[in-house]
Amino acid sequence: DTGVSQNPRHKITKRGQNVTFRCDPISEHNRLYWYRQTLGQGPEFLTYFQNEAQLEKSRLLSDRFSAERPKGSFSTLEIQRTEQGDSAMYLCASSSDFSQQYFGPGTRLTVT
C-alpha cells in the first residue's frame, strides 16, 4: 500500500504530557499538510511543508505545537504540555500539486 500512513492511530495522554505523531506521505509527493478535526467539524488547516521547508502555519498552531519534515520525507507533529482542548483527530495529507490532497487515516488524540 502506497498511501499516506500515520502513527500511532490512537493516543491517550494525561494533561501536561508531550506527544509526537508521525506522518509518512506518498513517496513522490513534495507537499505535506497537517489538519486537525474535532468532533462534528470539518478538518482545519494547521501547517504546510514543501519538501523540508515549512511554508505556512495557521493561527491555530500555538507555541505548544511544532512540526518538522527534516529530510522532505516523513513529518512529525509534536504537542507540548497537552491540554484537554487538544483532543482531536490529527490528519496528515500529501500531494504533488495543490488540487488533489491524499489524506491518511489520522491519529486520534485523547487528553485526560
Place this chain on the structure above:
Amino acid sequence: AQSVTQLDSHVSVSEGTPVLLRCNYSSSYSPSLFWYVQHPNKGLQLLLKYTSAATLVKGINGFEAEFKKSETSFHLTKPSAHMSDAAEYFCVVPGGANNLFFGTGTRLTVIP
C-alpha cells in the same frame, strides 16, 4: 475570505433514491471547489473537483456536482443511493494558496 455552508448537517435517503447534498461557498482564491468523503475509520477521499473547466463535474462512485456561479452553489448529487454511500461528505474550497477550507460536513444515512 472564504466560507462554506453545507445546508444540511444530516441527510437520510432510501437505497435506490436520489441523493442531494447542498453546498454554498465563498472564496477569495482560485475558483476551485471540491467534495471529499469520509467513511468511518478511513481517510478522507476526494470525490470530485471543479477547476474552472466544465461546470458539471463527474466524480467517483457515480457522484457529480454542478458549479453555479450565479448561485454560488456546488451541490453534490447521485441518481441512486447505495448502502456503501453512507458517510460524511465535506464541501471544500481553497483556504489559501496552500491549504483547504472544509465545510462542517453532511452525514448521509442510507436506509435499506
